[in-house]
Amino acid sequence: MPDTNLALDAAGLIRGVAAGEAGALRRLYDAHSSRLFGIAMAILRDRDAAADALHDAVLKIAGRAVQFDPLRGEAGAWLGAIVRNAALDLARARGRETPIDDPSLGDTAVAPEALERLAEAQESVRLRDCLAALEANNREGIVLAFVHGLSHAQIAARLEMPLGTVKAWIRRGLARLKGCLA
Amino acid sequence: MIPADPEALDSLAAEHVLGTLDAREAAEVARAIPFNAPLREAAAAWEARLAPLAGLSLPEAPPAELWDRIEASLAARGSAPAGPLRPSRLWKAWAAGATAVAAGLAAFLILRPAEPARMMTVLLTSRDQPAWLVESEGGGLRLASLNPRAVEPGRVQQLWALPPGATAPISLGLIPASGQASVAPGLVRPQPGMLIEITLEPPGGSPTGRPTGPILFIGRLAPARPS
Numbered sequence: 364m365p366d367t368n369l370a371l372d373a374a375g376l377i378r379g380v381a382a383g384e385a386g387a388l389r390r391l392y393d394a395h396s397s398r399l400f401g402i403a404m405a406i407l408r409d410r411d412a413a414a415d416a417l418h419d420a421v422l423k424i425a426g427r428a429v430q431f432d433p434l435r436g437e438a439g440a441w442l443g444a445i446v447r448n449a450a451l452d453l454a455r456a457r458g459r460e461t462p463i464d465d466p467s468l469g470d471t472a473v474a475p476e477a478l479e480r481l482a483e484a485q486e487s488v489r490l491r492d493c494l495a496a497l498e499a500n501n502r503e504g505i506v507l508a509f510v511h512g513l514s515h516a517q518i519a520a521r522l523e524m525p526l527g528t529v530k531a532w533i534r535r536g537l538a539r540l541k542g543c544l545a
Numbered sequence: 546m547i548p549a550d551p552e553a554l555d556s557l558a559a560e561h562v563l564g565t566l567d568a569r570e571a572a573e574v575a576r577a578i579p580f581n582a583p584l585r586e587a588a589a590a591w592e593a594r595l596a597p598l599a600g601l602s603l604p605e606a607p608p609a610e611l612w613d614r615i616e617a618s619l620a621a622r623g624s625a626p627a628g629p630l631r632p633s634r635l636w637k638a639w640a641a642g643a644t645a646v647a648a649g650l651a652a653f654l655i656l657r658p659a660e661p662a663r664m665m666t667v668l669l670t671s672r673d674q675p676a677w678l679v680e681s682e683g684g685g686l687r688l689a690s691l692n693p694r695a696v697e698p699g700r701v702q703q704l705w706a707l708p709p710g711a712t713a714p715i716s717l718g719l720i721p722a723s724g725q726a727s728v729a730p731g732l733v734r735p736q737p738g739m740l741i742e743i744t745l746e747p748p749g750g751s752p753t754g755r756p757t758g759p760i761l762f763i764g765r766l767a768p769a770r771p772s
Contacts, residue, residue: 378756382740384712388619392612397604405602406564414611421615422622429671433757434700434747435589440596447564447599448575455568480601487597508563509598515565537559544594 373438374431381428388425395439399446406450406512412457413450420449447512454512493543501536504529547577547584558587562595664735665769667691668743668762676762679741680769684730686717686741693724696745702761703750706733707740714742719750739766 372394379387396417403413403420423445431441478494481487494502500522507513507521519529548554560566561574578585668677678689688704696702704726705714717728720743733739744751745758 374757375753375755379712381760382707382714382742382756386712389612392615396611397606398602400607401602401604402599404605410608414608414614417607418611418615418618422618425619429760432745432759436593437596440592440599443596443599444562444592451564451571455571478601481597486593487600490594490597505563506598506601508565509595510601512564514567518565533563533565534556534560537556537563540594541555541559 373442374433377424377428377431377438377441380425381431388421391424391442392421395442398439399442402443402446403450405510406447406454412453416450416453417446419453420446423449447509451512489544490540493540496543497536497539498532500524501532501539504533505536505540508533547574547581551583554584555587558584559591562588562591663769664737664766666741666764666766668741668764670762671760677743677764679764679766681735681766682727684734685732686728686735688720688726688728690724696722699748700745700758701748701750702743703746703756703758704728705742705744705756707742708733708736709738714740714756716751716754719746735766737766737768740764741766 373391376387376391376394380391399420400413400417403416404410407413407416424442427445431438478491481491494505497505503522504518507518513521515530515533516526518524518533519526522529524532548557557566557574561571564571566574574584574588578588664681666679667675668679670676675691676694678691680687686706702720704717704720706717707714715733717732718726720726741764742756742760743762744756744760746756747758751757
């Protein structure tokens with residue numbers, strides 16, 4: 364179960380950072396920076412901007428390590444959420460001017476077979492099954508927003524749908540997802 | 546406005562985690578989260594639900610020079626990640642708040658016929674409230690609660706020691722509900738500079754052998770003699 368090992372490893376290293384252990388933050392960075400940089404790249408699609416986001420996120424991770432509570436969330440997800448938020452903040456500050464007609468955008472994440480790449484962890488399998496049960500447009504909107512950081516307006520432009528419809532679909536999709544995962 | 550209606554609140558938390566809120570809405574939610582427990586819990590639940598989607602992003606190595614930049618920013622902020630055990634922010638807060646308490650207790654302890662190299666500390670909460678008195682005793686440690694408080698249901702408090710220079714804390718066991726505990730000699734040798742902390746852990750204690758929950762109380766052993 365590599366996922367479990369990864370999680371334990373990350374949790375232990377975050378504890379180390381919190382306790383001021385020498386080198387703990389560097390080890391955490393070495394073990395997770397490629398995954399975390401990939402998360403920022405999917406949103407910003409620009410290496411310089413993604414590096415800025417990861418830089419900001421690592422400073423936040425160092426400062427918040429004492430608040431990390433593994434009983435309230437998995438370590439890898441905690442790290443990923445901090446990086447996503449840093450990337451989203453940057454995308455918003457840039458007016459989300461990231462190109463949405465980028466041919467590579469979406470192909471990697473939105474195609475139904477891409478969901479097969481979700482890890483084999485139980486939570487991932489459940490989420491995949493619940494996403495698969497949504498209408499295609501609802502699923503696509505949710506994945507585009509989470510993975511690529513698209514705004515409602517960008518999703519509406521990409522799906523060629525009215526903005527209000529997209530907002531309502533995403534809201535309904537999220538409510539269905541919650542019910543399915545409950 | 547953060548809605549009070551649970552359904553609207555949950556919907557807002559979901560969109561916040563999804564990332565579709567605009568800059569103003571997102572900033573409002575981020576500001577409200579520390580003070581709004583239902584919003585915080587709803588957002589945490591959505592983070593947990595959607596977290597596996599992060600696995601769809603393809604890993605990519607960051608620029609090689611990024612770590613140097615991060616390290617420079619950390620150093621500029623006064624918390625270099627490398628080097629000897631650095632005082633954490635909590636420890637700095639502790640040092641500021643505990644000095645007065647410790648001075649008083651040290652003066653009291655020194656009047657007693659003390660064994661050589663008697664050591665003590667007061668463990669403080671993150672808000673500088675004195676919570677535990679820790680004293681070396683016969684080669685072990687003795688703990689007394691100064692300010693008994695209920696432990697979160699379904700959790701236990703676990704005591705740890707981090708000797709100077711060590712990289713991993715040693716578990717000294719779980720703290721009984723009575724608020725009094727002794728650590729037998731041999732498990733750990735009390736020494737000046739040793740960090741003592743109490744963390745919140747699942748029933749039975751940390752499953753990993755290292756602290757996994759938040760630090761509730763922390764302090765550093767010092768010789769109990771007038772300075």
